[in-house]
Amino acid sequence: MRQNEKWRTMADDMNRSLYSEQMVCAMSTQLLHIPETRGLKGNAEMHTSLVPASYHRVTATGSAQRLLNGESAPSIVQTFIACIQNAEVRDRNVRAGLQVMLEDASESYKPFIQNIIRWQDYAEMYLRNAKQSAMQITGAAAWQGQPQNGEVQG
Numbered sequence: 665m666r667q668n669e670k671w672r673t674m675a676d677d678m679n680r681s682l683y684s685e686q687m688v689c690a691m692s693t694q695l696l697h698i699p700e701t702r703g704l705k706g707n708a709e710m711h712t713s714l715v716p717a718s719y720h721r722v723t724a725t726g727s728a729q730r731l732l733n734g735e736s737a738p739s740i741v742q743t744f745i746a747c748i749q750n751a752e753v754r755d756r757n758v759r760a761g762l763q764v765m766l767e768d769a770s771e772s773y774k775p776f777i778q779n780i781i782r783w784q785d786y787a788e789m790y791l792r793n794a795k796q797s798a799m800q801i802t803g804a805a806a807w808q809g810q811p812q813n814g815e816v817q818g
Contacts, residue, residue: 668734674797675728681790682725685718687783688758691776692765705768710761717754720747721791728794741798745807748795755788 692710695701724747727740762784766777799807 667732668736669732670801671728671731674794674801675725675732677790677794677797678721678725678728681787681794682721684783684787684790685721688780688787689714689718691780691783692762695765695773695776700770701773704765704773706761706764710758710765713754713757713761717751717758720751720754721787723747724751724794741802741806744798745802748791748798749807751791752788752795755784755791759784759788 692707692714695704695707701707724744727744727747730740731744759781762777762781766774766781769777795807
């Protein structure tokens with residue numbers, strides 16, 4: 665399949681965001697399997713947003729790859745935009761849950777949770793970068809109607 669290089673930076677940033685999200689998921693879930701952190705405040709609540717945030721990142725990354733590979737259906741771009749917007753909404757709740765976890769954790773686990781927060785920082789940064797790249801290609805008008813509290817169809 666021929667590649668549409670204008671989408672390269674966006675697709676690369678989405679892959680980086682997804683990788684960072686994988687680290688957040690792996691590390692925060694690991695805490696559920698350690699006796700000292702199994703009941704850590706904020707972790708279960710954080711996961712209620714982390715799971716859909718991950719779904720939206722996966723879907724946006726797949727859409728970015730399809731655009732890079734030369735597909736051009738407007739519905740692919742619409743799917744990408746909706747999933748970026750939905751991931752942004754969910755990320756705010758993930759960050760809030762991580763802060764609760766950090767406050768509740770014993771001193772010995774705080775550095776581990778701070779590392780999870782750094783991965784979340786990367787996930788959000790690369791998502792923003794991908795969004796900015798996509799906005800340059802699609803124009804800002806395509807991004808109107810960004811959700812404030814709820815999710816958009818996507």
